[in-house]
Amino acid sequence: RLRVYCTDQANSCVPKAVRVAGAGEPVLVPTVPGAHVMDLAAQVDADLAAGLRPFAVVATVGTTSTGAVDPVTDLARHCRRYGLWLHLDGAHGAAFALSARGHDMREALGQADSLTFDPHKWLFQPYETGCVLVRDPELLKATFRMARHHLDTGYLHPAEARHGEVNFDDLGPQQSRGLRALKVWLSLKTFGAAAFRRAVEHGLHLSDHAAARIAAHPGLELTSTPSLAILTFRCRPTDGSADPATVDRLQQSVSDAVRATGQALVLTTRVRNRTVLRMCTINPATTPADIDATLELVLQTALAR
Ligand SMILES: Cc1ncc(COP(=O)(O)O)c(C=O)c1O
Incomplete structure (x- = not known):
């Protein structure tokens, strides 16, 4: 009964993620003819009327096929109105915000509840450095924090015990992990943002x-x-x-x-x-x-x- 919305131009990782999250299949909202962007109007109302539970919209900033950008500001307004989570897939396109032409996109990206971004695409990094930015990091801790699982092995201590140090175990499903961010940090430091x-x-x-x-x-x-x-x-x-x-x-x-x-x-x-x-x-x-x-x-x- 949970409903996640995207367009038929979303990357295949979107239906995969929705399936893994246990929310079935995403609803493929038709795109505006010729523009490949999402037209959410009416779809959510129809689903609510049918007793379904809309909960998230995945909009794409730079579709894989044509680089199209969903109308983020309109979608953000819809999401606020209906209390939906807005996820932006900026895997390719978020880097556009760095450019002078992409200045307005910074504001659009700022409206997301979460944003995916792949520095191994338009920041020229070696595979792989995909990342997710989340507006409210407390939600990640509430979901993934080790202490949440109430195991008492007496071996791994929750992050709180370590003077506010960031513990990535507490922010996502992966536990032991490599320092993928090092290459991004190093090349930014070496070459500079400009x-x-x-x-x-x-x-x-x-x-x-x-x-x-x-x-x-x-x-x-x-x-x-x-x-x-x-x-x-x-x-x-x-x-x-x-x-x-x-x-x-x-x-x-x-x-x-x-x-x-x-x-x-x-x-x-x-x-x-x-x-x-x-x-x-x-x-x-x-x-x-x-x-x-x-x-x-x-x-x-x-x-x-
Ligand atoms: C819009 C978009 N989202 C997500 C992905 C998935 O990328 P990756 O598996 O490299 O993180 C791609 C890859 O082409 C993409 O274009």
Whole structure:
């Protein structure tokens, strides 16, 4: 009877987490056509009327496929109104808040009850450094604190006994753990936040550059505008074929062939139920010339099909 809401563009980790939490399957709220963002209106009312128990919304800040951003401020208002927990999946997109363009996102992220963020994505860290930030850390302690379990082994002492020291055992399900945060801390200390800001802005610039090239080329078609350094597009078949299955197969075969060259990774995804090519331009070592060369490779590969 518990209800968690997300869109069909949420990452597969969302249904997995909801299942593990014992809340069944998330309700897939339709997205606004063309925008891939959540339209929660009416859904919660209908569920309450049906005697169900809405309790959380998972909104995405930077969907995996197209980098779309759910309307966080609207959703936060809905959540406050209905007393729902708002979780933001910012695994990819939260880093955007570092950039000048992403300034407004800082306020949006601040409305979450919890936020996931993967420094191993747009903060360029080695796998893996996924983390969750929670507005009220006392809730974590109330859930995970070792002392909560009333075992009296006399061996491990609750954190309170250690002068306020942070004990990660008390903040999550994992007990023995490595110091994953060290690499994030070390690279921030070494390069400074400004270097990360510049690198994020570079990724945004590259996706704008790619979109302009695609829009200007008759052999290519943009299928979603760049959002958080992700964009999608397709090759137009050289024989003018408009058959959707043929056009979809072309994208897949171009992606496979480009990948096989080892020069670039342009994977496919689905947008409005069609196969499209997807570029994610966050590598700070990539240059505009690399983008041009990749698009040229895509075009030549499509020509050869
Ligand atoms: C929006 C989003 N959320 C979550 C994930 C899961 O990432 P990971 O398993 O690397 O933490 C991804 C991965 O692509 C993602 O794009």
